[in-house]
Amino acid sequence: MNDPKAFIAQALERLRAEVPGRTIVAASGGIDSTAAALLAQRALGERSRAVFVDTGLLRAGEAERVDALFRATGLAYRPVEASERFLAALRGVRDPERKRKRIGAEFVRLFQEQATEFGTDRLLQGTIAPDWIESGGALRDTIKTHHNVGGIPKSSKLVLVEPLRDLYKDEVRAVARELGIPEADRQPFPGPGLAVRVHGAVDRDRLRRARVANAVVEEEVDRAVAAKEMTAPWQYFAVLLDARTVGVTGDNRVHGEAVSVRIVDSVDAMTATAASVPPAVLGRIARRITRELPREVVRVLYDVTDKPPATIEWE
């Protein structure tokens, strides 16, 4: 892609050809799906319906942030509160692949319902090149909002529309700018949400811990960036590990959980480097997380691995 304006004009034309009737749009609030949803709204008007699902796996304040983002960009959308059904689908599931499959299946069911209600079989989503290249093409026919969850089942009649599938991340950013998506809070957030940042069993308690830890990482990094202690990273978040570890309060040993902090620099998410974060900033993050989750989280680790060999996300 050379020129975002030209790309947008072409994309609108293609969308009109590809969607003769109506489509729903999986809108997660991420930059990719927001750009895709705006393209669809421009191309199809009310024949496109963006659907935002609150899975209960969102970050602290996420639903509010997404609402503000969609309002700011003029994107009309339908919010769907679905935390009960996603938590139920995840009950007792510890294996990452099974987790993704359960979430994926729940997303498919939910979007199928939404599509049927809207009178279409089209589902538009913000798949970009790294989403399918990384898996060697295995992610074709996969719902991106919960990517790596396996394909849409044969029994489903959903037809995917993916206007951004040939773009790389920096190209999507250029398109997003052109579409008037504000620069703020553009860090990517995975479709399966905190479920893949809660390693092991997912329940309300562990989600709460992951949410608190993640909010601390976001606040402290934002503050450090504002204070020019570090440059703005590509992505920064917390992962609640599935590993008990020992801590100490006063003279007593306590068993608690550990949090991994991931802060990376990247251009296109295909490769990434662990950000050079000043030790003082990491110290503040560790102290705040363990103080705000006393006896629950007793250890904080900073992920110092580049991609490759590690991925950006933990699981």
Place this chain on the structure above:
Amino acid sequence: MNDPKAFIAQALERLRAEVPGRTIVAASGGIDSTAAALLAQRALGERSRAVFVDTGLLRAGEAERVDALFRATGLAYRPVEASERFLAALRGVRDPERKRKRIGAEFVRLFQEQATEFGTDRLLQGTIAPDWIESGGALRDTIKTHHNVGGIPKSSKLVLVEPLRDLYKDEVRAVARELGIPEADRQPFPGPGLAVRVHGAVDRDRLRRARVANAVVEEEVDRAVAAKEMTAPWQYFAVLLDARTVGVTGDNRVHGEAVSVRIVDSVDAMTATAASVPPAVLGRIARRITRELPREVVRVLYDVTDKPPATIEWE
């Protein structure tokens, strides 16, 4: 303790009173037990026998280092190769407490055998104040070499002798200096060895990974200290976590393990701070570990938690 010389003179006198016959000494190669063993040898001569157990849970080159240390200090000792029986005792055990108990029971059995063979019921060991203070006194009557494993069973007839039990770490260091123990490689190493640095199941493969990762941490920190990139820390080591995580090689995802790197500054091990390690050093450690254990370890984390709230060891 004010004066190490005076302490040593008193300790020798007390040892002669406390051990009318013979004693064996649990000598791990750590500074505490080496100091204790030297005191015993000075006080009792050939009535004291230091026993060094190769549990198969040692660091790379550990047995050789300990041998060199004991030779340098003039400590006579008996090496016991026991890796098969310790690995067998640990087979299938994942829980940290059960692991310590199995190792503890194996140590008790082994020292009981050694004591009987030497014609004594006395076991002398290098317990110091933090070993029992931290657990609120619960570690009285515990074998220190595998501390926190529960007490010596009632059925055992071993009587403990602990000449250093009132000393703090910095005091032990002063005594060690006075006893002529060389300064090099004095970082503490836990009695249960790599078993508590292999979170989860302990087998030869996982021990090998922990050993390789730990050697990288030791070498890179030593090099960085020599190059004045950082000051010499109190303790530095690797922990193999019991958590699968995702990595990427070429276009393929791989599932591997994660390593936590722990580098702390401390004065007496009662409290500790995560060392301020330059990001470049952490990057070198991460790259070497993942390169030397390709597809086996795909993620490296740096523990940024102080003690409290975390302990120095992981489990």
